[in-house]
Amino acid sequence: MNLRPMGEGAVLVEVEDCTEAHALRRALLDAPLPGMRELIPGQASLLIVADPLLLDLNTVAARLPAVARDSPVPGRLHEFSVVYDGEDLGLVARQLGMATQELVRRHTAPLYEVAFLGFVPGFPYLTGLDPALHLPRRSRPRTRVPAGSVALADGYTGIYPQATPGGWHILGRCAARLFDALRVQPALLMPGDRVRFTPGS
Amino acid sequence: MIEVLAPGVFTTIQDGGRHGYGHLGVPAAGAADPFNMRVANRLVGNPDGYATLEMTGAGATLRFDTDAHIALAGGMLDAQLDGQPVPAYQTLTAKRGTLLACGRIVAGWRSYLAVAGGIGVPPVLGSRSTDTLSGLGPDAVIAGAVLPIGASAMTGEGAYLRSPPQYGTLTRLRILAGPHQDWFAPASLLTLRESTFRISPQSDRTGVRLEGTALERVRAGELPSMGMVTGAMQVPPSGQAILLLGNHGATGGYPVIANVIGADVHLLAQLGPGAQVRFSDVSLAEALEALSRQEARLQQDIVTADASLLAARALMTLAAGHASLRQAAVTEGRRRIRIRK
Numbered sequence: 277m278n279l280r281p282m283g284e285g286a287v288l289v290e291v292e293d294c295t296e297a298h299a300l301r302r303a304l305l306d307a308p309l310p311g312m313r314e315l316i317p318g319q320a321s322l323l324i325v326a327d328p329l330l331l332d333l334n335t336v337a338a339r340l341p342a343v344a345r346d347s348p349v350p351g352r353l354h355e356f357s358v359v360y361d362g363e364d365l366g367l368v369a370r371q372l373g374m375a376t377q378e379l380v381r382r383h384t385a386p387l388y389e390v391a392f393l394g395f396v397p398g399f400p401y402l403t404g405l406d407p408a409l410h411l412p413r414r415s416r417p418r419t420r421v422p423a424g425s426v427a428l429a430d431g432y433t434g435i436y437p438q439a440t441p442g443g444w445h446i447l448g449r450c451a452a453r454l455f456d457a458l459r460v461q462p463a464l465l466m467p468g469d470r471v472r473f474t475p476g477s
Numbered sequence: 478m479i480e481v482l483a484p485g486v487f488t489t490i491q492d493g494g495r496h497g498y499g500h501l502g503v504p505a506a507g508a509a510d511p512f513n514m515r516v517a518n519r520l521v522g523n524p525d526g527y528a529t530l531e532m533t534g535a536g537a538t539l540r541f542d543t544d545a546h547i548a549l550a551g552g553m554l555d556a557q558l559d560g561q562p563v564p565a566y567q568t569l570t571a572k573r574g575t576l577l578a579c580g581r582i583v584a585g586w587r588s589y590l591a592v593a594g595g596i597g598v599p600p601v602l603g604s605r606s607t608d609t610l611s612g613l614g615p616d617a618v619i620a621g622a623v624l625p626i627g628a629s630a631m632t633g634e635g636a637y638l639r640s641p642p643q644y645g646t647l648t649r650l651r652i653l654a655g656p657h658q659d660w661f662a663p664a665s666l667l668t669l670r671e672s673t674f675r676i677s678p679q680s681d682r683t684g685v686r687l688e689g690t691a692l693e694r695v696r697a698g699e700l701p702s703m704g705m706v707t708g709a710m711q712v713p714p715s716g717q718a719i720l721l722l723g724n725h726g727a728t729g730g731y732p733v734i735a736n737v738i739g740a741d742v743h744l745l746a747q748l749g750p751g752a753q754v755r756f757s758d759v760s761l762a763e764a765l766e767a768l769s770r771q772e773a774r775l776q777q778d779i780v781t782a783d784a785s786l787l788a789a790r791a792l793m794t795l796a797a798g799h800a801s802l803r804q805a806a807v808t809e810g811r812r813r814i815r816i817r818k
Contacts, residue, residue: 280656283736284764286706288656301500316499316704318728323704325499328739328768393502394702394728396611401702438612455501457601457613463501 279337285328287336290321294391294403297322298351298468303343309336317392317467319401351390351469354452356435357476358384358426362446364414368428372408380475382406383447388433388471398437398455398463402471405433417443424449426473450476478542479592481622485579486534488618489607489682490596491589493526495614498602499704499727506608509682509722510587510746512771513551516638517591519779520548520568522631527595528605530618532588534749536579537618539590541571546593546631552585552644552747553798564794567787568635585644586749593629609682610724637790639778644747647673650737651759651767655710657700657732665692665716669734670756677717678750682724684711685748691716692734705729708737708745720745740767 278290291297297317304315304324311330316323324336360380369376388402395401405428413429418441421427425436427444436442437454450473454464465471481488491514494507508514508531515525530537536554541547549556549565556563556579563569565588571577582588598605598615607614618624658666674689692712705711709721711731720737721729722745737745738759748754759767782790 281653281736281761282656282706282733283653283708284739284761284768286704288703314497314499314704316727318703319701321701321703323499323706325704325706328765392702392728393500394726395502397498397501397503397613399502462498462503462602467500 277340279333279340281333282323283328285331286323286325287331287333288321288323289340293320294318294389294467297392300340300343301467307339307343309339319391351466353470353472354465355472355474356426356450356452358448358450358473359476360448362425362427362448364427364445365447368411368445368447371411374408379409379447382409383428383433384473384475390465390467390469390471391432392467393463393465396436396438396440397457398465400434400454400465400471401432402434403432405431409433411445413443414445417441421446422449424451426450478626479545479596479624480540480542481537481618481620481624482540482576483538483620484618484622485532485537488530488532488537489609490528490598490615490618490624491531491606492528492595492604494606494723495602495604495608502727503602503613504608504610504683504724504727505707506606506610506614506682506724507604508589508606509724510551510589510743511723512743513587513642514589514591515775516566516779517548517550517589518595519775520550520566520636520638521546521591521593522629522633523591523593523595527591527627528598529592529596530590530624532579532582532590533586535581536588537590538576538578541575541577542573543626544573545571545626546629546635547571547577548591549579549588550591550638550641551588552582554582554588555580562795564791564798566641567637567782567790567794570635582749585747586752587746592626593631594627597625597627608724610726633781634783635787636779636781637787639780642743644744647753647755648744648748649755649757650741650744651764652710652735652737652756653759653761653764655733655735657734660694660696660700660732661712661734662693662695666734668692670758673753673755674718676748676750676752676754680748680750682722684719684721684725685745687718687720687754689717692718694732696732700730700732702728702730706736708739708742709733710735710737722746738764738767740764740771
């Protein structure tokens, strides 16, 4: 674990992976630091944002190892039925040298973890993707990816909560409403939650 | 209510922002220049986080269909209330039917209009701010829009800000070393502190983009995506840095070479296209001291005043403003002559 200041009001805690970041986040939510405002998980980090006048690096350093030893509590499990008819399904299968059925089988096999949310509100970066499915982003991003698109790129898979421009490869679509600002819990998925995809029609 | 006759170049509703949802990927949004948003609110007796109009590059033209106490703060405008020039940084009274033409922004880049009671559009996730990155909150302000005004709790006649900030064309921003210095060539760490950078026209509410000597990375590859903060100076592979403003994405993946201190975010937000900027180091203690001073200034330098004092201050400010406008015109003229040579 490594602490790096981000200006006078935030500390970046670098950890091994997102699972450790989530354990740290939960522990800090249970026992908040003075003036703590936000806890933003990243791919291998947790950003602690706090009142600059109350944030003290030494206090943070002293408190962190204790909380990191707490065992991680797995998040909620979500199952999404996916219609695998995405625009890029055939192309991705060809690029990876496998049949589309094989691509779908490999995409539905893992239990994914929500590493962090970003890009647009409620967009989950899911880790646990089969290494055989790792592809860089499309060289030319689309100007519009429809809401509900299930896609992959850069070693992640994810679901577009809203229609936006996007550069990921679209495999299919699901009907889940991932983000709704009017809900009490606006995001369906939280950091640390688990996700499984099932083939639907 | 306020009727929008013309929105200016780019006008949005902004308050203190949508905080506490960063872990869900929700940008905070809110005023790009929180200091001036707060000053404008305080001048009309509002709490700090009330919704204001953030006007970028040029001011809006508005008609009030009710009596209202209003105040302008931020980039210098040549504003007129029913054809009479009015100054920023003090309470103004708009009578029912009054036309407020905020005019051009002649120094700085963003100006805030606060109205006693705040702009009363419905909040989304606790904020009335337009999120220009993700689309949450109200749309950008367009001609013909009608903006509701909330209930005012203003008492007394008004207030003004003592020694208001002035925004020039060369700004010095104070920085703290960033978390990823080891990603950069030592020469580039020096370049950052010794060069003058220009503000790119590609800048927006997510970030101020610099043009100048490229900051060279010594490490290839990508940074694992991580939470971001306002003031972070991200360096993409091009080497042209982006200084994040309040509407930045919750996470980002470029290394952060430095962080602009909180007390200087208002200076950062006032950098328009073509403006110039330099950077200098401060200690953490100095950064905190500057922030405390800025908070103290909000308490101490907003002075209540009666109508006659405000009128006198308006006359003095406008006279001084005309002089500084003339000076700005002369400087700009000289600059253009130099460019032509």
